[in-house]
Amino acid sequence: MSRFEGRRALVTGGASGIGHATTSLLKEMGADVVLLDHDAEAARRTAEDLGVHAITADVRRAEEVETAVADASRALGGRADILVNAAGIYRFRSALEIDVAEWDDVFDTNLRGSWLVARAVARGLVDVGQPGTIVNISSTAGLVADRVEPALHYNASKAGVIALTRQLAVELAPYGIRVNAVCPGLIDTPMLRIMDDPVIGLRYLDEMVPLRRLGRPEEVAALIAFLSSDEAGYVTGVAVPIDGGVTLT
Numbered sequence: 001m002s003r004f005e006g007r008r009a010l011v012t013g014g015a016s017g018i019g020h021a022t023t024s025l026l027k028e029m030g031a032d033v034v035l036l037d038h039d040a041e042a043a044r045r046t047a048e049d050l051g052v053h054a055i056t057a058d059v060r061r062a063e064e065v066e067t068a069v070a071d072a073s074r075a076l077g078g079r080a081d082i083l084v085n086a087a088g089i090y091r092f093r094s095a096l097e098i099d100v101a102e103w104d105d106v107f108d109t110n111l112r113g114s115w116l117v118a119r120a121v122a123r124g125l126v127d128v129g130q131p132g133t134i135v136n137i138s139s140t141a142g143l144v145a146d147r148v149e150p151a152l153h154y155n156a157s158k159a160g161v162i163a164l165t166r167q168l169a170v171e172l173a174p175y176g177i178r179v180n181a182v183c184p185g186l187i188d189t190p191m192l193r194i195m196d197d198p199v200i201g202l203r204y205l206d207e208m209v210p211l212r213r214l215g216r217p218e219e220v221a222a223l224i225a226f227l228s229s230d231e232a233g234y235v236t237g238v239a240v241p242i243d244g245g246v247t248l249t
């Protein structure tokens with residue numbers, strides 16, 4: 001039997017990068033999957049390719065999230081019991097140059113968005129007395145500072161995702177809902193910017209990343225799948241780096 005046979009998953013940011021790889025893997029492992037993204041056309045196209053359901057919503061907007069989670073239940077024929085919060089944005093700018101609008105956008109997407117979707121999904125599960133799992137995507141940026149690409153708002157939002165994960169893990173444990181986070185390092189997705197200048201990018205990999213390569217979205221998806229599976233049944237509230245060793249030194 002596939003590991004996720006009979007389970008229903010909602011993956012935000014599923015049209016690209018880590019969310020896309022996770023949608024694909026969960027589907028391959030037997031789950032019925034809804035991908036949610038704010039780009040309707042990208043969501044529809046990706047869902048068609050992967051044979052999953054698509055829902056368009058902006059995770060920053062509470063009402064859209066509520067509607068999307070209800071629509072996901074209808075599409076899946078029951079509450080999603082796997083949530084992967086992969087929608088996110090990255091902006092790099094020095095601390096003194098960040099303006100309020102950009103700060104709010106980064107926080108609203110990465111932190112508030114993760115909370116809104118987790119709240120809607122968890123309330124639905126608690127209502128029907130069903131257990132489940134939530135995996136949030138933080139970052140090594142939530143664990144350590146970055147001298148190469150400053151992004152104070154991004155880093156603070158990702159540290160917030162770790163705090164969100166821990167607190168939710170404690171409060172949702174009595175309902176059988178496990179909540180964990182992954183902290184990716186440099187993963188080869190459209191979001192990655194450090195390789196825009198290959199000279200700086202390759203020097204960074206050489207000097208800062210013990211495994212000396214970028215991570216693949218499929219590798220992050222595999223960790224997310226493990227944390228969502230029964231094999232990780234005693235794991236909750238952790239923030240697991242997947243970073244080629246970048247946070248070791």
Ligand code: NAP
Pocket residue numbers: 012013014015016017018019036037038039057058059060085086087088089090109110113137138139140183184185186187188189190191192
């Ligand atoms: P990605 O390829 O840009 O995928 C993120 C997806 O989320 C995109 O489809 C994006 O749409 C969508 N999205 C953005 N804002 C949204 C919103 N308000 N509502 C709904 N969907 C929205 O990036 P990724 O690298 O896979 O990143 C996935 C997660 O991993 C993010 O939380 C990111 O911070 C985290 N992460 C990535 C790395 C890395 O090196 N790639 C490292 C650490 C952590 P658009 O394309 O239109 O923006």
